[in-house]
Amino acid sequence: MAKAPLSTGKFLLIFISWWAIWALLQTSLLIGFGLSTGTALADSVFSNTIVALCCGFISNNMQYYLPKKERYWYILFISLGISLLILIICQATLVPLLRGKSGEMDYGIFFSRSWAVRYDIIFLQVACMSILSVLWYSSEEEQENRQRRNDAERLAKEAELFKLRQQLAPHFLFNSLNSISALIGSSPEQARTMIQHLSDFLRGNLRKEEQQWVPLSEELQYLELYLEIEKVRFGHRLSTELDYDPACLDRRLPPMLLQPIVENAIKFGLYDTTEPVTIVIRARLEGDYIRIEVENPFDPETSRPKKGTGFGLSSIQRRLYLLFARPDLLETRVDNNLFITIVKIPQ
């Protein structure tokens, strides 16, 4: 629900001073018409206080009932009615109270003569307040709607990003557990190390927030963990080469971006050939980007990775798009029997 404008201290102050000014102006006007100062003051203060209270009431109530667009003319009737009510209260109170001669004229006669002008002014004040309130509340409502829409969009995006990051291959997990199961019999020490690596890897997978970018050095450590596990499984066939420009190490990038790319390269390399596989990971600075290349061998005879987003890279592509709103940050290249994935991260 929108906040009432008068619940803010600043607006309340403006509101009160506004009516103080009205009351002063009215007093001087009434003195000009020949009323005594005391009567003029009493008349202005009382009638303006009543008007102010009614205006406050209107402004507060619009919080609960806001006429629909096609019923804005209701405001006119409400204002006319309230103004009449105010005038009747003023007459019923002021006339008996200030009866008799005041200055050069009789107050009772003066009040009935000024009736139309008073009604006019009160109506203007009340209508003005009503219209201002309607504008205030509709703009508040509009803002709230926009906020809600933005929130919903942001939540959807975050959820999607989260899902893309969480895509932990079940195959990887179960096969790693199977390796541990095998190691427990033959070399319990190594099994324990593997469990340690696997839990650190899983913890890293669960913990990270999308907004918290991490330095490349941290990502590489995390990658190292992953490679350790894969080497326990595929040590006889898998070797890796890491080649990076030391200047890159403290540059930041979204977490968990590298590992899925390397995982993809390893899977591609290991399952598309039967020979030993070397995965090369290169990182260097290129203008305002960190450029990371991951290279794996494949068999061009049997696989035709499509240019652009070959093999299982579409979720990485989608993630980069959600993060940077750019579709051109992930590229792939084929060089004889090497498949190269290139990702550029804006700095």
Added chain:
Amino acid sequence: MTNTQPIRAIIIDDEPLARMIVQEYLQSFANITVLQECNDGFEGIKAIQQYHPDLIFLDIQMPKINGFEMLELVDNPPDVIFTTAFDEYAIRAFEAHAVDYLLKPFSKDRFDKAVRKWLDRYADHQAALAAGQDPSSGSTAPGPDSAPGASTQQALLETASSSPFQQQRIVVKTAGKIKIIPLEDIHYLEASDDYVKIHTHNGAFLKNRTMSYFEQVLDPNRFVRTHRSYIINVQQVTRIDPYEKDSHLCILSSGAQVPVSKAGYVKLKSVLGL
């Protein structure tokens, strides 16, 4: 067990540790000997042809050709216990007449159960052979859980072909060599007696499957059965000419002419968006 002849087994898995655990668990079965451990499907095929083992333990995800593709390439495949890490393959494993499938990581108890189940079947089979019966028609074989009814079999097949396990290539054996054909290399498939002839850039290959099998496993947006005896790769189509009454002729980029029946023409038009 009266049979004292050792049972011969082969383990096929691309992860050494995964093979190791099968070896370890098998130690309590004194009558089972592991003849060889294989790193991939190619070694597996060679070993099976060399030794004709009684039982194989087979991983599914392996380099180049997976466990299913390997089985397709073996004549008279031996009994199989699949060992796999991921459930999505279980249905296909069943379809391939597996004795059982073990989900990695599996316990010793679960492993023993699978092996004992197979041993029972094997003993029955041997007894039937000794009695001079044809084991496949006897009441003793195969075991109840390895022979789902025809309708279940059909359901399994349908589930398998609609699963994420979409066929991306076809593996064939030609002159003793294994050839992997990427789907985009295929021009068209042609029924040829009990086989299907696969026409590609590099000639034609035979595969002992049915046309309806290929119609099910291939992506219907890329491969259309235009005729009882033909399935074409729509990317290869260059022209469709009218031919005789109610039928058409499809001209492929290789120049091949493939008949299109009336029903096939309707399907082809909808896939091509005409």
